[in-house]
Each structure stands twice: as C-alpha cells, then as structure tokens.
Amino acid sequence: MPEDQKAWVVQLRARDEGAVRELVRSYGGSLVRFLTGMLGNAADAEDLAQETFVRLVEHVEEFRGEASLRTYLFKIAHNLALNHLASAAHRYEVTPEEMPDRPSPAPGPSQAASAAEDAARVRALLPNLPPQQRAVVVLRVWQDLSFKEIASSLSLAEGTAKAHYFFALRNLRRMMELP
Amino acid sequence: MTCDDALTHALACGPRPAEVEEHLRCCERCASELDALRRLEASLASAAPHHAATASLETAVLSRVVRPRQMGRAWLSAAAALLLAFALATAWFGRSMRPEVPAAAPALSDAAVGVLEEDSTAALLQAYEPYAADLPQVQPEEVSGYLAPTDQGGWNG
Numbered sequence: 001m002p003e004d005q006k007a008w009v010v011q012l013r014a015r016d017e018g019a020v021r022e023l024v025r026s027y028g029g030s031l032v033r034f035l036t037g038m039l040g041n042a043a044d045a046e047d048l049a050q051e052t053f054v055r056l057v058e059h060v061e062e063f064r065g066e067a068s069l070r071t072y073l074f075k076i077a078h079n080l081a082l083n084h085l086a087s088a089a090h091r092y093e094v095t096p097e098e099m100p101d102r103p104s105p106a107p108g109p110s111q112a113a114s115a116a117e118d119a120a121r122v123r124a125l126l127p128n129l130p131p132q133q134r135a136v137v138v139l140r141v142w143q144d145l146s147f148k149e150i151a152s153s154l155s156l157a158e159g160t161a162k163a164h165y166f167f168a169l170r171n172l173r174r175m176m177e178l179p
Numbered sequence: 180m181t182c183d184d185a186l187t188h189a190l191a192c193g194p195r196p197a198e199v200e201e202h203l204r205c206c207e208r209c210a211s212e213l214d215a216l217r218r219l220e221a222s223l224a225s226a227a228p229h230h231a232a233t234a235s236l237e238t239a240v241l242s243r244v245v246r247p248r249q250m251g252r253a254w255l256s257a258a259a260a261l262l263l264a265f266a267l268a269t270a271w272f273g274r275s276m277r278p279e280v281p282a283a284a285p286a287l288s289d290a291a292v293g294v295l296e297e298d299s300t301a302a303l304l305q306a307y308e309p310y311a312a313d314l315p316q317v318q319p320e321e322v323s324g325y326l327a328p329t330d331q332g333g334w335n336g
Contacts, residue, residue, distance in 0.1 A: 017245045024237045032230040042228065050239045057244040119226035122219065141220060142227040147191060162191035166183065169190065169216045176219070 005069060012060045024053055027073055030143055034074060037138035038081040040127040048084060052077040067152045074143070074153040078135050085131060118176075125175045133168035136161055182209050189213050190220075 011019035031052060035045035055076050056063075063072055126134055135154055139145045147165070151158040185202040186209055189195055195203075203210050 015245050017241060020241055020245055021237060024240050028233070028236050029230045032233075032236070033228050036228045036230065042230070045230075046233070046236060050236055050243075053236075053240040054243050057240075115222065115225070118222045122222045123226035123228075137223065141223045162187055165191050166187040166216075169219055170186075170212075172223070173212075173215055173219050 005065065008069070009060055009063060009065070012057055015057065020053075020057060023056070023069075027070060028053075030070075031073060031077055033142050034138050035077055035081055037126055037142055038078070038131070038134060039084065044084065048077065048080050051080055055080070067149070071145075071149050071152045074139060074145070075155070078154055081135075082131055122172055122176060125172055128175060129168055129171055132156075133164045133171065136164040137168040137172075140165055182206060182212075185209055186213060186216070190216060 008019055008022075012023065028049060031049045032042065032045050035048050035052075036042050039045050039048065052073060056069075056073055063069070067075075126137070129137065132154065136150055139150045139153060140147070145153070147158050147161045150156070151161040154161065156164070180198055180202050182202075185199050185206070188199045189203060190213070203213060
C-alpha cells in the first residue's frame with residue numbers, strides 16, 4: 001500500500017474528521033455518478049453513496065491495501081447497489097416517460113441536438129442492461145477505470161470484465177435500434 | 180479468431196495485435212460494428228451525469244462516522260447546563276415564595292426575647308417604639324383583654 005494511502009487509512013481508522021472529509025470530497029462525485037448509472041436515479045444514488053462511505057470507514061480495518069481505496073470504495077458501492085436493486089425489486093426496464101423519443105429520421109434536428117438526444121437515450125437505456133454489464137460500462141466510460149481496476153472492484157477476472165464491456169455495448173446498440 | 184473476440188479485443192484492449200487488425204480489415208461486418216460501438220461509447224461518455232460531492236453528503240457522512248463521540252460530550256454538557264439551570268430556578272422560586280418579613284421583625288423578635296427574660300412590659304413597649312410606624316395599628320381596647328394580668332399572675336391570651 002502506498003505510504004500516503006497508509007497514513008490515510010490510519011486516520012480513517014481513528015475516524016479523523018479531516019480524513020473523512022477528504023475521502024468524501026475526493027470520491028463523492030464519482031461515487032454518486034457510478035451509483036446513478038447503476039440505480040437510474042440520483043436521489044437513491046446519493047443515499048447509497050452515503051452508506052458506502054459509512055461502510056468504508058466502519059470496516060476500513062478490513063482493507064488490506066491490495067487495491068486502491070477508490071477501487072475498494074466502488075466494490076462496496078457495487079455490492080450495495082446490487083442489494084438495493086434486488087431488495088427493491090427494481091425492474092430493468094425503463095418506464096415510457098423515462099424513455100426519450102427516438103429522433104425522427106427526416107427532417108431531422110441539427111447534428112448537435114441529435115447527439116444530445118442519443119446521449120440521453122443511451123443513458124435512459126442503461127438500466128435495461130444486466131447489473132454486471134451496467135457496472136462495467138459505467139466504471140469504464142464514466143469513471144475511466146482500467147479493466148484491471150474494474151475486475152478488482154467487481155470481483156471478476158479481467159477477461160470477464162472485458163467481455164461484459166463488449167456485450168454491454170452491443171446490447172445497448174441493439175436497444176437503440178429498436179423502434 | 181471469432182468476430183466477438185476481435186471486437187472485444189479492439190474495444191477493451193490496448194494496441195491491437197496483427198491478428199485482430201487482419202480480422203477487422205477482412206471482416207466488413209466487424210469493421211462496421213466497431214465503428215458503431217465506438218460512436219455509442221462516445222454517446223455514453225457525453226451522457227455522464229455531472230455530480231460533485233454535495234455538502235449535504237459530506238455532512239451526513241461526518242455525522243454518522245465522526246460526530247457520535249463528540250455528540251456524547253455535547254449531551255453531557257447540555258445535561259449539566261440543564262441541571263444548573265434547574266437548580267438556579269428552584270432557588271429563585273423558593274426565595275420568591277417566602278413571605279416578606281417586615282424590617283422591624285428581627286429587632287422586635289430580639290426585644291421580645293428580652294421581655295421574656297426580663298419579664299418587663301416596659302421593656303417591650305420601649306423596644307416597640309422605634310418600629311411602631313412599620314407595624315399594623317392596633318387600638319388599646321382591642322388588646323387590653325390580652326394584656327390584663329390574670330389572677331394567677333400570668334397573661335390572658
């Protein structure tokens with residue numbers, strides 16, 4: 001474990017206010033972003049992000065330093081998200097009101113508007129992916145994690161994480177093509 | 180190498196080995212799908228929600244993992260303050276409920292003790308004199324019955 005991270009972990013164990021504050025400031029945004037992708041809404045994501053930080057601080061003595069704190073944080077968040085999705089009996093379909101209209105082929109809006117619509121549509125389709133694929137895509141595209149880090153966060157083999165990524169993109173593409 | 184292998188490698192791995200390059204060059208379907216998936220990746224990247232760590236998230240986390248100990252101390256201080264306030268209020272209330280004692284009362288009480296010791300009405304009247312204005316006015320006939328000596332040498336009353 002790097003020295004600075006080791007010192008940070010010691011401070012977190014002591015529940016040092018400054019260390020906890022730095023933790024939330026460093027990873028709060030990316031954690032909420034990841035959980036928004038996983039859960040489909042920001043309010044639940046913020047609640048779960050809070051729970052993730054609390055779990056990390058409460059169980060920081062279990063952190064062995066084999067991966068980075070960030071990876072460990074995403075691992076906790078991913079497990080919490082899966083539990084949340086299972087317990088809340090969330091469906092993986094989006095409701096019609098969440099689904100943006102497909103851009104009409106002609107006469108079309110400007111190219112920029114079309115790109116924005118595509119972005120909104122693909123984001124709305126994310127919850128339709130199986131959770132494992134969704135997690136890989138969000139960690140890769142929105143968090144810029146390497147496949148090694150993704151594999152560590154999700155307790156997968158690196159090759160499996162890569163395969164999930166490819167199939168996730170292919171599934172999204174097919175969903176985009178549906179009328 | 181299958182199409183899926185080639186696409187997975189092209190999307191998820193770094194530099195493409197010659198084998199993957201060769202496959203993509205020869206397989207039009209894969210080349211076209213790779214372009215489409217790259218565009219989708221770009222769309223997805225631009226769809227990333229923009230979240231900064233909110234102050235409320237920070238406060239909520241701190242209150243759950245750091246504050247409890249300090250909260251304990253705060254509760255103790257609050258309890259001590261409450262106890263002190265209660266003690267002061269009780270003391271003040273007790274004092275305000277006590278009947279007012281005329282200024283003359285302590286001196287008269289001393290004089291009364293002197294009278295009993297000396298058995299002298301004159302001494303009582305002398306002691307009463309300076310405080311007469313402070314005390315309720317009583318007509319002599321109202322108390323004469325009490326002041327008249329009895330046959331047994333005592334006082335009525």
